[in-house]
Amino acid sequence: MPIPTTLSKLRPTHLERQAFIYVRQSTLFQVREHTASTARQYDLAQRARDLGWPREHITIIDQDQGHSGASTAGRDGFQSLLVEVGLGRAGAVLSLEVSRLARSSSDWYRLLEICALTDTLVIDEEGVYDPGQYNDRLLLGFKGTMSEAELHWLRSRLLGGKLEKAQHGALRFRPPAGFVVDPAGQVVFDPDEEVQQAVRLLFTLFAQGGSALAVVKHFTVHHLRFPTRGWGKRQGTELRWEPLTHTRVLEVLHNPAYAGTYVYGRTQTRTRLLPGEAPRVKGRTRRVPRQDWPMVLHDHHPAYITWEQFLRHQQQLDDNRTFRPEERPGAVREGAALLQGLVLCGQCGRRMRVRYLEDGRTPSYDCNALHVRQAGRTCQSLRGDGVDAAVARVFLDAMQPAQLAISLATLEQVEAQARQIERQWHLRLERAQYEADLARRRFLAVDPEYRLVARTLERDWNEKLAALAALEREYATMPPLTARLVRPEERQRILALAQDVPAVWAAATTSHPERKQLLRCLMKDVTLTKRATTITVAIRWQTEACTLVEIPRPARSCDRRRTPLAVVARIRILAPHHTDSQIATVLNQEGLTPGLGGAFTASKVAWIRYVSAIPAGCPEAPGVCPDGQRGDGRYSARTAAQLLNVDVSTIADWCRAGQLEYVQHTPHSPRWITLTPERLAALRKPVRQRKPRRARQG
Numbered sequence: 001m002p003i004p005t006t007l008s009k010l011r012p013t014h015l016e017r018q019a020f021i022y023v024r025q026s027t028l029f030q031v032r033e034h035t036a037s038t039a040r041q042y043d044l045a046q047r048a049r050d051l052g053w054p055r056e057h058i059t060i061i062d063q064d065q066g067h068s069g070a071s072t073a074g075r076d077g078f079q080s081l082l083v084e085v086g087l088g089r090a091g092a093v094l095s096l097e098v099s100r101l102a103r104s105s106s107d108w109y110r111l112l113e114i115c116a117l118t119d120t121l122v123i124d125e126e127g128v129y130d131p132g133q134y135n136d137r138l139l140l141g142f143k144g145t146m147s148e149a150e151l152h153w154l155r156s157r158l159l160g161g162k163l164e165k166a167q168h169g170a171l172r173f174r175p176p177a178g179f180v181v182d183p184a185g186q187v188v189f190d191p192d193e194e195v196q197q198a199v200r201l202l203f204t205l206f207a208q209g210g211s212a213l214a215v216v217k218h219f220t221v222h223h224l225r226f227p228t229r230g231w232g233k234r235q236g237t238e239l240r241w242e243p244l245t246h247t248r249v250l251e252v253l254h255n256p257a258y259a260g261t262y263v264y265g266r267t268q269t270r271t272r273l274l275p276g277e278a279p280r281v282k283g284r285t286r287r288v289p290r291q292d293w294p295m296v297l298h299d300h301h302p303a304y305i306t307w308e309q310f311l312r313h314q315q316q317l318d319d320n321r322t323f324r325p326e327e328r329p330g331a332v333r334e335g336a337a338l339l340q341g342l343v344l345c346g347q348c349g350r351r352m353r354v355r356y357l358e359d360g361r362t363p364s365y366d367c368n369a370l371h372v373r374q375a376g377r378t379c380q381s382l383r384g385d386g387v388d389a390a391v392a393r394v395f396l397d398a399m400q401p402a403q404l405a406i407s408l409a410t411l412e413q414v415e416a417q418a419r420q421i422e423r424q425w426h427l428r429l430e431r432a433q434y435e436a437d438l439a440r441r442r443f444l445a446v447d448p449e450y451r452l453v454a455r456t457l458e459r460d461w462n463e464k465l466a467a468l469a470a471l472e473r474e475y476a477t478m479p480p481l482t483a484r485l486v487r488p489e490e491r492q493r494i495l496a497l498a499q500d501v502p503a504v505w506a507a508a509t510t511s512h513p514e515r516k517q518l519l520r521c522l523m524k525d526v527t528l529t530k531r532a533t534t535i536t537v538a539i540r541w542q543t544e545a546c547t548l549v550e551i552p553r554p555a556r557s558c559d560r561r562r563t564p565l566a567v568v569a570r571i572r573i574l575a576p577h578h579t580d581s582q583i584a585t586v587l588n589q590e591g592l593t594p595g596l597g598g599a600f601t602a603s604k605v606a607w608i609r610y611v612s613a614i615p616a617g618c619p620e621a622p623g624v625c626p627d628g629q630r631g632d633g634r635y636s637a638r639t640a641a642q643l644l645n646v647d648v649s650t651i652a653d654w655c656r657a658g659q660l661e662y663v664q665h666t667p668h669s670p671r672w673i674t675l676t677p678e679r680l681a682a683l684r685k686p687v688r689q690r691k692p693r694r695a696r697q698g
Contacts, residue, residue: 009130010051014121017091019048020081023062024069024100031065037096038065044094047123053091069103070151078102085114092121092128098140099147108144112137166264169297174231176255178304187257187301192239194427195227201420202226202244202252203305206313210517211320211331212249219244222421223474225428253317256296259310260303265294290314329525332516337363338388339526340516346529346536347379354384363388365528380530383554390537390551391526395519396502398541425475432471436464563595563608571605572614579618580605634663634672643675645685659683 023041025031031038048058063077072078078101084090093115095101102108115122116131122140123129129136165171175187178199182188189196201224205215219226226248230238256263269285298307305313320331329341329351337354345352345367352365363384370376439461446454504510527538530553537549567587574583584600594604609616618634640660641648651673654660660683661674 009121009128009133009136013119014091015052015057017057018084018089019051019053019058019092019094020084020090021045021048021058021060021094022064022077022081022101023060024064024075024077025066026068028066041096041100044096047125048092048094051092051123051128057091069099069101069107071104072102072107078107082111082114085111085118085120088118090115090118090120092123094123097124097147098143099150102144103148103151105144105148108147109141112140112144163264166295169262169300171264175229176252176257177227177229179257179301180229189302190227190229192227194424194431195229195239197420197424197427198224198226199252199258199304201424202249203258203309203313204420206249206253206316207309210316210520212246212253212317213331215249216244216246224421224424250317253313256307256310257301258304259307260299260301261307261310262297262300263293263295329520332513332520334513335363336361336512337365337384338512338515338519339365339384339391342520342523342525343387344525344527345379346527346538350379352380352528357383380528382528382530382535386551386554387526387528387535387537390549391519391523391539392505392515394539394547394549395522396505398522429468429471429475432464432468436461436468439464561595564592567592567594568608568612568614571608572612575609575614575616575618577618580609580616582618634674637671637673640673640675643680644683646683654683 021041021044023038025034025038042060045058045060049055061077061081063080064075067075069075081090081093085093093101093111098108101111112122112131114120116137119132121128121130129140131137131140162171170185172181172185175181178190178195179187180190202215205218206212209215209218218224220243224244225241226244228240228242230240252258256266266288267285268288319328321328322330331341333340335354335356337356340354340363341351343352343354343365344350348367348370350367350369352367353369355364355366356362357364364381365384365387366381367379368381371378439457443454443457443461446457448454505515522541524540524542524544527540529536529538533553534550535553537551539547539549541547570587570590570592571583574586578586580602583605584602587600587605592600594600594608606616608614635643637648637651641651644651651660652671655671655673660679664671
């Protein structure tokens with residue numbers, strides 16, 4: 001029976017306006033399952049009619065079904081309700097309880113403030129309230145505060161229950177690939193052997209290769225797949241086999257469940273304030289550092305790896321990261337730089353970067369972090385082939401005592417890997433054969449006359465047989481993996497070869513990543529310091545012991561292009577009595593080479609004489625020799641004509657006639673004549689003779 005105050009609050013002005021009924025459920029599950037609560041909210045329309053509102057003045061707002069009342073974000077119905085109230089079109093707002101309108105005090109008080117300004121009533125199952133009256137507004141404020149507190153209490157109780165179960169390892173999560181939950185609720189190995197072998201192969205390959213990408217490459221090369229088992233009511237326990245991806249490998253390696261450890265609190269979710277919206281959870285899930293995990297239970301369930309192996313994997317993944325490369329060596333790459341990721345600058349201590357020279361094979365170690373980040377100067381830049389050779393020699397010397405053990409371990413590793421891959425393929429073929437046999441049994445079990453079902457089962461049987469045949473063809477095209485298994489006599493030959501580790505190290509079949517991986521097993525880092533004439537190489541081993549090596553600095557580019565001083569000295573000796581062509585011939589016969597390589601030519605000798613300021617004792621051009629006589633005693637044609645008191649043309653005639661001995665480098669080049677005292681006395685004219693000119697014919 002309505003109380004008198006209710007009738008005094010409800011006035012005709014309220015009945016002339018609309019009565020808005022707000023209907024909301026927090027989740028779609030509640031909308032689907034809690035239908036009684038939804039029906040009670042829709043029944044508020046009858047309550048409005050009992051209070052005097054006609055049917056045409058009653059509006060139901062139910063757009064916010066499946067939305068939480070923690071904020072107004074995404075609640076279009078509540079936003080439209082605020083607009084109608086603010087415009088003065090609402091006489092009353094009806095809701096089953098205050099929590100349906102808002103779970104946040106800020107949203108609730110905003111609605112009350114607008115209702116008080118527009119003289120709008122708030123009605124629930126317990127009564128009619130006028131926000132313009134102090135007592136009603138105070139009571140509504142208490143109800144809003146209690147609604148918000150109720151949400152906090154519910155959350156605290158649920159979270160407390162989760163934490164209590166997590167402390168005992170009873171809080172269930174989706175088990176990763178390789179594990180299932182048995183009927184007793186315990187996490188156990190997946191009963192499928194192929195799944196177990198795939199997971200174990202992944203960990204084995206990562207321990208060998210040292211990077212997640214190496215695992216992906218191995219699976220891709222051998223056409224292997226990785227399992228994913230469904231979870232939940234929809235997917236059930238369906239098993240899917242998919243190509244392995246880099247992200248999938250990282251998920252497996254970072255998951256402590258594979259070490260038999262139960263962990264709660266690996267991630268933490270924070271609220272994020274978006275511009276123009278209320279604070280809400282929006283993609284702010286971050287990983288919690290391993291040392292800050294709140295609950296860690298070791299030996300909770302069976303394990304594929306030990307906890308120590310898991311920690312080594314995390315350290316390896318952290319070292320492989322490219323973020324802040326000066327603090328991490330990074331993963332092993334394909335390049336020829338042996339010290340990639342290990343080399344440190346001896347001047348500033350930063351990790352040096354690797355670049356390759358023009359040939360693409362010769363490495364160069366550069367410390368240019370200060371230049372890249374702050375436009376500073378480059379500390380050092382060193383050619384790397386000589387450094388790599390020196391470090392390799394030290395490494396091979398250190399390997400001598402452990403050669404036999406390493407050889408045996410390598411053979412066992414190769415054989416185990418081949419057996420794992422072979423086992424994985426056999427299990428895959430066994431699964432395909434089982435599915436084909438199962439399809440056959442289903443087809444044979446049906447009545448042949450019942451073609452509606454028989455046709456479907458027959459088609460399924462044919463598809464399974466086709467998949468089995470395709471898998472067998474793929475396996476047949478692959479090289480036999482058992483060929484990698486070593487027979488006893490081959491093992492002895494390999495062990496004998498392994499005694500010569502330098503030969504195996506330098507073999508063309510040994511790849512650069514394999515050398516680097518082996519080097520990192522013994523060496524922690526290498527510090528390079530460039531001196532005036534040498535390079536100091538400080539090797540720090542994994543045992544923290546240090547080895548210092550001094551190697552000469554490689555010649556500069558200009559020095560490598562410069563002709564050796566011994567060759568220049570030889571040219572200086574030959575220049576007084578030999579022409580440039582003769583010098584080039586002598587140097588080539590002696591096996592000497594110029595700075596730029598190749599053979600000596602007259603032009604190269606002339607350039608070396610010019611740069612080294614070596615005068616030409618035997619020039620080929622008369623103008624270079626002012627006195628007309630070369631260092632070998634020969635005279636130019638003009639000087640010989642003056643000494644013999646004849647014309648230059650006469651000298652030419654005598655040379656052609658063989659009366660004078662001469663040399664001429666090219667057919668039309670100047671002649672250099674040899675004049676002995678006897679020849680000079682025999683041919684010299686007492687008076688200068690001029691050769692008469694021929695008369696022109698008219």
